[in-house]
Amino acid sequence: MRSNTKHSALSDPEMYFDRLFKDTYPNIVAYLEKISNNKELAQDLAQEAYLKVWQKLDLLPEGEEERLRYILIISRNCFLDHLKLVLKEKKQQDAYATVFIETSAVVNHMEVKEQQQIIDHTINTQEEAARRFYLLNREEGLTYKEIALLEGVSEKTVERYIGRVLRTLRTRLASFFFLW
Numbered sequence: 001m002r003s004n005t006k007h008s009a010l011s012d013p014e015m016y017f018d019r020l021f022k023d024t025y026p027n028i029v030a031y032l033e034k035i036s037n038n039k040e041l042a043q044d045l046a047q048e049a050y051l052k053v054w055q056k057l058d059l060l061p062e063g064e065e066e067r068l069r070y071i072l073i074i075s076r077n078c079f080l081d082h083l084k085l086v087l088k089e090k091k092q093q094d095a096y097a098t099v100f101i102e103t104s105a106v107v108n109h110m111e112v113k114e115q116q117q118i119i120d121h122t123i124n125t126q127e128e129a130a131r132r133f134y135l136l137n138r139e140e141g142l143t144y145k146e147i148a149l150l151e152g153v154s155e156k157t158v159e160r161y162i163g164r165v166l167r168t169l170r171t172r173l174a175s176f177f178f179l180w
Contacts, residue, residue, distance in 0.1 A: 013057055016057070017053070017054055017057060020053070020060075020067065020071075021050060024067070024068055024071055025046065025050070027068065027072075028046045028049060028050075028071055028072065028075050029042050029043055029046045030042075031072055031075060031076075032045045032046055032049075032075055032078075032079060035076070035079055036079060036082075041082070045075060045078045045079055045082060046075060048078045049071065049074045049075040049078045050071075052074050052078070053070075053071055053074060056074075115173065118169075118172050118173060119169060119173075122165070122168050122169050122172050123135070123165065123169075126164070126165050126168070129151075129161055130161040130162070130164055130165050131165070132151075133147055133151070133158050133161045133162050133165075134161070134162050134165040134166075136150070137158075137162055144158045144159050144162070
């Protein structure tokens with residue numbers, strides 16, 4: 001770039017800026033692309049940097065190397081501002097995710113606890129034989145046939161009692177899920 005003085009910048013700032021832009025833009029984008037590893041971001045940040053250069057045109061150093069260094073500093077600062085913004089957004093997203101996960105865990109724990117209370121209450125309010133057959137089947141893992149042999153009743157009786165308990169549980173749990 002030809003050495004432009006403050007005088008030429010003040011007499012025709014648009015022409016001065018246009019020349020400055022054409023002479024330095026490729027270097028600025030290359031620098032930003034190198035530090036950001038992203039060509040599109042580099043171009044966006046370069047535009048932002050040149051907007052700031054335009055706003056501070058009267059503050060630019062007179063020497064060609066100093067001007068380039070000044071624009072590089074502005075560009076680097078734009079990149080650092082971008083990183084700060086990205087980091088802030090990530091922290092906000094992480095905080096939201098943490099709150100969401102913690103809230104979900106609390107809600108899930110409460111739901112499971114309430115479901116278990118409904119199950120326990122339903123089983124405990126069944127007649128003795130039905131409750132005993134259900135617990136032998138679900139908690140002890142015995143088959144209907146094994147329960148029938150153990151209790152001295154028919155397999156159909158065991159099936160009928162357990163079926164009653166399961167229907168009652170389904171009805172009560174369905175109303176619980178409907179409320180949620």
